[in-house]
Amino acid sequence: VPRRFYAADALEVGPVLLNKLIVRGARAGRIVEVEAYRGFDDPASHAYRGLTKRNATMFGPPGRLYVYFTYGMHWCANAVCMPDGTAQAVLLRALAPVAGVDEMRAARPGIHLDRHLASGPAKLCQAMGITGDHDGADLVSGDDGLTIVDDGVPPPEVPGVSPRVGLRSAADLPWRWWVPGDPNVSRARFGPAPGPSPDQPARRRRAGDRAPRGRR
DNA sequence: CTTTGGATCGTCT
DNA sequence: GACGATCCAAAGG
Numbered sequence A: 001v002p003r004r005f006y007a008a009d010a011l012e013v014g015p016v017l018l019n020k021l022i023v024r025g026a027r028a029g030r031i032v033e034v035e036a037y038r039g040f041d042d043p044a045s046h047a048y049r050g051l052t053k054r055n056a057t058m059f060g061p062p063g064r065l066y067v068y069f070t071y072g073m074h075w076c077a078n079a080v081c082m083p084d085g086t087a088q089a090v091l092l093r094a095l096a097p098v099a100g101v102d103e104m105r106a107a108r109p110g111i112h113l114d115r116h117l118a119s120g121p122a123k124l125c126q127a128m129g130i131t132g133d134h135d136g137a138d139l140v141s142g143d144d145g146l147t148i149v150d151d152g153v154p155p156p157e158v159p160g161v162s163p164r165v166g167l168r169s170a171a172d173l174p175w176r177w178w179v180p181g182d183p184n185v186s187r188a189r190f191g192p193a194p195g196p197s198p199d200q201p202a203r204r205r206r207a208g209d210r211a212p213r214g215r216r
Numbered sequence B: 001c002t003t004t005g006g007a008t009c010g011t012c013t
Numbered sequence C: 001g002a003c004g005a006t007c008c009a010a011a012g013g
Helices: A010-017 A099-105 A121-128
Strands: A019-025 A027-037 A064-068 A076-080 A091-100 A148-149 A158-163 A177-179
Touching: A010 A027, A010 A091, A019 A091, A027 A099, A027 A121, A076 A121, A091 A099, A091 A121, A091 A177, A099 A121
Parallel strands: none
Antiparallel strands: A019 A027, A019 A148, A027 A091, A027 A177, A064 A076, A076 A091, A158 A177
């Protein structure tokens, strides 16, 4: 995926990142869920309050990986968008494992079902072995061992859409997208798959299909 | 299947 | 000093 792909608004890049592959060595996963984070105009973004040591990568050139540490134990990874100087990013929230599944399982002991290997932003980093060491990695050159490639599978014509997960502020903005019907999409409080998608008959009701309930 | 609470620490106020 | 762009085990239906 070329540099110019990322040099756009995260609201545009997010949905078209779906179904692309993230590759690290033998491991590869298809991106099936993402969220957009903008900058000064997005209160939920790490970049909202300006440049800091942690979020510096978000303010740098597009096509790099922004990795941050949260909850005292988890890493999460984003693809940086917009030209150098403007902070935006797309959070990678879930993968469908495609290759190197043995390595992913080794990185996540105790997980048996493939669809649980990378069905969340921190799980994704564990499965791929992504840590703070990869903050700033160039996804375009692949020089740091991480790349995002297009293997010809197009993004969904009509992705699933919902508000972003786990936020206090800006909790209403519908900036989360996923591949409809994909079993690797994270279980969230807001529902996957509004209606039956073209090729998916009719799924049984799931926890996430309900309207958001109070608290949080 | 769902809900609840604990873990755990860097970052910014 | 408070709070996360989270995950999992445990416990209850």
